[in-house]
Amino acid sequence: MAPLTPQGVLAKLRSLTASQEITILKLSEPISAAVTQLQDAHQRTSDVSTSSLDATTPSSLEGDLTHYRELFAKLRFSYVEQVSKEKFIRAIVGDPPLIVSSQENVDLEKENLEAKATLKALKTEVAEMVAELEEKAKDLSRRYEKVQVETIKLEELPGKIGELGNAVAKLQKNQAAGSNPNPELNLPLARTLDLVESKKKRKSELDRQLEQLQGQVPRKKKELDRLHAELHPLETKRQNSAAAAKEARRRKEAALGGVEDDLEERGRWFRAAEAGLKGVLEIRG
Known part of the structure; x- marks a missing residue:
């Protein structure tokens, strides 16, 4: 496989960012569509208007989530109350009437306790799962922002590479023309680094001697x-x-x-x- 050029890499990055753009608005589209369908089916509106869906932000989503949790809690309470009333009335007016013994109440209470314990465990598991998902979402958000910053840097790299190429060509031209009389400037990288290190040591020694003389x-x-x-x-x-x-x-x-x-x-x-x-x-x- 032939190596990609800087322009090819940049084109692939742009295509990836264009096809995989992730925003709050994109993530909220399924929720917005579902809410709109429910409103059209029941022909009613809640306290949260559809205008809030047009300008979705993280804070507005948090507020909507809290609002819907409260509505669901009220709805669940109303449902349980209605079902309990219906069962009680049917038990009274039935023929023959439903008679519940004390042992059945005890058994039912035991089942309720077990069901409550199971429900509590499930709630704890769901809460832990939600916390883990929130942490992963924050981590993904940070990584996504980092990728965007790195993408911007990569987009700037071809221009910098071109400038460095021009500088290298100019230096090679000067070296070939013999315009640089200093042989130390024509050393390879390894020897240049060794020379720099020796110059640094010499400078440190001279600084020490100068301090002593002062x-x-x-x-x-x-x-x-x-x-x-x-x-x-x-x-x-x-x-x-x-x-x-x-x-x-x-x-x-x-x-x-x-x-x-x-x-x-x-x-x-x-x-x-x-x-x-x-x-x-x-x-x-």
Whole structure:
């Protein structure tokens, strides 16, 4: 069997949703038809008008159910009362009259108790069945709503798939043209995931080191301030020494009668001056 295309899957979903639409109005059509037939047959209307059937909602159905339960209870009471009266009158006016013994009353009472117990058990079973059906109906309703949401998402998938296909084609075209000089962007998925994981670990390590360095900033700043304070008098000494050396050089040149006289002696003097400055500034080398 050939695999379905996204368009084929979408068409099947639409056909299913169109042919299996479930709503409160659809479910209430058999009840509405039955009520209409009863009203036409007996030519009478109850407290619940047919206009309520035209706008059926869950709350209106609940109200109708309660109303019909009350009507059925009244009808059952009236029926039992009428049948009891009819039996009593027939027993009195019959020929010969019906005589009921006490033992028959006891037996009948026993049968009534058994029938009541059976009826109570049946009512309990029906109530449990109704509760189970209500829970299943709610679950089916939630699942139906979820299916509708998922169907909407599936209807949007073909467009997104087309966009992703265009993006993949563009990336492949760029890769074939060699416009991407970074070889890491051409890795397969597995190696790309490994690379991402290693980059995340490296980033975590750098964040940890940065946090440690940030904790050392106040101490380093205090140390830098102390070094600046120690460097200031040394800088002053260096400037004074440089000025003294310059002045001594000027005097030496003036005493020698020019810069061309006695170069060797001047070289020794300069080396001595340099050694003195290094000693003052504590410079090694």
